[in-house]
Amino acid sequence: MGNVFGGHVLDEIDRVAYIAASRHARTSCVTASFDRVDFLSPIHVGDVVDFDAELTYVGTSSMEVWVRVRAEPSHGGDARPVGEAFVTMVAVDADGRPVPVAPLVLESVEERARFEEGRRRMEERRRTRHSRPP
């Protein structure tokens, strides 16, 4: 259909989330989880795609990264939102064990609100992770 494969977009989301998290952590990170990802509209082959990543919540070793994806026709035209995801990255040492990271510096009211929302999502992830059937 001339659209970009969804799995390819997920791959790129994972990469930009890794870059944002490892810049903050100043060490390697692993992807711990992907929240629900909605593809809001198709990306056409040839579109210019923009990935924007922001840390919304930081725990001890985990970081929630909000990735927003926008696309626009390569010959001009409006950029449109095509998807977003919350990715949890965990900072690890050389043996793959979680290591603490610096706290997130929150400068605006919006950042503080997003941090609180992120904290709630992280608690929900923890709750559902531990309540899964064996």
Ligand SMILES: CC(C)(COP(=O)(O)OP(=O)(O)OC[C@H]1O[C@@H](n2cnc3c(N)ncnc32)[C@H](O)[C@@H]1OP(=O)(O)O)[C@@H](O)C(=O)NCCC(=O)NCCS
């Ligand atoms: C992510 C990983 C390092 C966590 O290790 P662990 O021994 O379970 O460590 P802990 O239980 O102490 O959790 C460490 C942190 O990760 C978070 N975490 C662990 N599993 C998680 C999950 N599935 N989703 C979100 N956060 C998770 C914990 O909440 C904790 O956060 P905090 O330090 O901010 O409190 C480990 O599960 C792992 O290596 N997973 C594979 C990662 C990977 O290979 N990804 C690529 C897939 S191909």
